[in-house]
Amino acid sequence: MTRTPTTSPTSASLTARQVWNRTRGLMLALLILVVAGITLAAVRSGDHHGRLDPRSADPQGSRAVAELLERSGVSVDVVTTLDEATAAAGPDTTLLTTAPNLLTPYQQRRLSAATADSAGRTVLLAPDGLSLHHLAPGVRARSPRPVEPRTPRCDLPAARDAGTAETGGIRYTADAPATTSCYPDDGLATVLVFQGQQAGDTVLLGSPDLLHNDRLAQQGNASLALQLLGSRPHLVWYLPSLSDPTATETDEESGAPPTEEDRAAGDSQSFTDLIPSGWLWGTLQLALAAVLVAIWRARRLGPLVTEHLPVAIQASETTEGRARLYRKANARDRAADSLRSAARARLAPLAGVSPREAHSPEVLLPAISARVTERVGDLSSLLFGPAPDDNAALVLLTDQLDALEREVRTS
Numbered sequence: 001m002t003r004t005p006t007t008s009p010t011s012a013s014l015t016a017r018q019v020w021n022r023t024r025g026l027m028l029a030l031l032i033l034v035v036a037g038i039t040l041a042a043v044r045s046g047d048h049h050g051r052l053d054p055r056s057a058d059p060q061g062s063r064a065v066a067e068l069l070e071r072s073g074v075s076v077d078v079v080t081t082l083d084e085a086t087a088a089a090g091p092d093t094t095l096l097t098t099a100p101n102l103l104t105p106y107q108q109r110r111l112s113a114a115t116a117d118s119a120g121r122t123v124l125l126a127p128d129g130l131s132l133h134h135l136a137p138g139v140r141a142r143s144p145r146p147v148e149p150r151t152p153r154c155d156l157p158a159a160r161d162a163g164t165a166e167t168g169g170i171r172y173t174a175d176a177p178a179t180t181s182c183y184p185d186d187g188l189a190t191v192l193v194f195q196g197q198q199a200g201d202t203v204l205l206g207s208p209d210l211l212h213n214d215r216l217a218q219q220g221n222a223s224l225a226l227q228l229l230g231s232r233p234h235l236v237w238y239l240p241s242l243s244d245p246t247a248t249e250t251d252e253e254s255g256a257p258p259t260e261e262d263r264a265a266g267d268s269q270s271f272t273d274l275i276p277s278g279w280l281w282g283t284l285q286l287a288l289a290a291v292l293v294a295i296w297r298a299r300r301l302g303p304l305v306t307e308h309l310p311v312a313i314q315a316s317e318t319t320e321g322r323a324r325l326y327r328k329a330n331a332r333d334r335a336a337d338s339l340r341s342a343a344r345a346r347l348a349p350l351a352g353v354s355p356r357e358a359h360s361p362e363v364l365l366p367a368i369s370a371r372v373t374e375r376v377g378d379l380s381s382l383l384f385g386p387a388p389d390d391n392a393a394l395v396l397l398t399d400q401l402d403a404l405e406r407e408v409r410t411s
Contacts, residue, residue: 052208052211052212053078054066054076054078055078056213057213059212059214060212060213064216065211065213068222069235072230075234077234077236079236079237080239080240081241082110082244084238085097085114086110086111089114089115089118089120090234091232093234094120094122094232094234095120096125096235097238097240098237099125099240101126101130102241103131103240106246107244108134109134110246112134115202118200119200120232121200121202122201123202123228123229124202124203124204125207126170126207126208127141127170132172136174136202136204139172139204140172140173141170144170144206145169145171146168147167147169147209150168150183150190151164151183152164152183153184157227158227159183161227162220162223162224162227163219164220165219165221165223166209166221168185168190168209169208170206171184171190172189173188178194179194179195189204191206191224211225323335332390333387336388336394340383340384340397343383343401343404344358346405347383350408352367361384365383368383368404371407371408372408372411382400383401
């Protein structure tokens with residue numbers, strides 16, 4: 001005999017207030033994140049200057065070096081598109097590309113072709129292996145090093161005049177004879193200058209830190225920056241951006257997947273070198289937050305402490321309290337074991353079984369089967385079976401145990 005459980009609410013059902021108390025912490029955290037994101041976006045929405053921007057006076061900006069160049073008679077023009085940068089390239093121009101790694105392969109090929117024919121100077125800030133494949137063929141990138149004071153150890157006039165400067169970042173090596181390696185680290189250059197096919201040259205800086213406002217006055221950073229960027233009367237400061245229309249243009253090569261040469265160009269860098277440092281810090285912060293949440297939500301472990309209640313508590317209240325604890329912990333197995341154990345203890349004397357043998361299936365099941373006249377299903381599964389899979393199965397188990405006990409009592 002089986003009964004379908006009803007869905008009528010009980011005192012153990014969660015109320016709206018209980019649901020709110022359990023979720024309000026998470027909702028508050030989400031609200032703080034949304035407000036912080038909106039506030040940060042609003043603060044930065046009107047700020048178009050930033051890192052390595054010659055108009056920015058922030059510590060990571062480059063307004064100081066731009067003003068020094070203008071006082072020295074060098075005109076500084078800021079461009080944000082590839083078309084403007086390539087159109088401005090010429091023999092009397094230094095083209096500074098602040099983020100060559102942000103350019104697509106198609107943009108890098110266009111930029112390389114324009115600078116190769118210009119006979120001017122090209123300065124690239126921290127290009128990696130894939131960028132060098134298009135912008136500086138024959139040059140290879142090696143693992144980066146921290147930025148710190150280094151001596152020139154080369155014959156480049158700009159480096160000799162500047163003396164010690166703060167360099168570092170990506171290191172470079174090249175087999176071309178017309179190459180000058182300066183400020184080496186373990187024999188690899190952090191500043192590399194090589195001659196192009198025309199009268200122009202290309203300068204690779206492993207790190208752009210010496211152009212920052214907060215570092216320009218240290219060591220020989222200002223002298224080195226002014227000489228590298230001020231060798232021509234005109235400086236084009238190219239700030240690549242994702243909004244550049246040329247970023248979506250393709251040619252017959254750029255629409256295809258990376259070639260074997262493209263992949264080989266980036267083999268010199270390890271996987272960790274390709275991960276931006278900001279993501280690593282973000283991952284560490286998320287891991288710390290997860291640990292703190294786990295500690296906050298972890299249950300306190302320890303033995304149960306029994307104490308005498310100062311007042312009498314009704315059995316119904318005790319039952320409801322234990323049921324709420326089982327429900328909160330999703331402890332259907334403990335609840336089912338408790339229900340079955342109590343049912344066996346009550347059924348044993350009705351079936352003529354001693355309390356000591358009440359929990360023995362070999363003794364209890366035959367005695368109960370002899371007193372049951374209606375079909376009640378598998379007694380072994382009912383009294384000694386596994387834990388229910390969900391709350392509905394637990395309620396059904398309760399109804400079946402009640403029906404079995406009534407059947408034995410009336411037999």
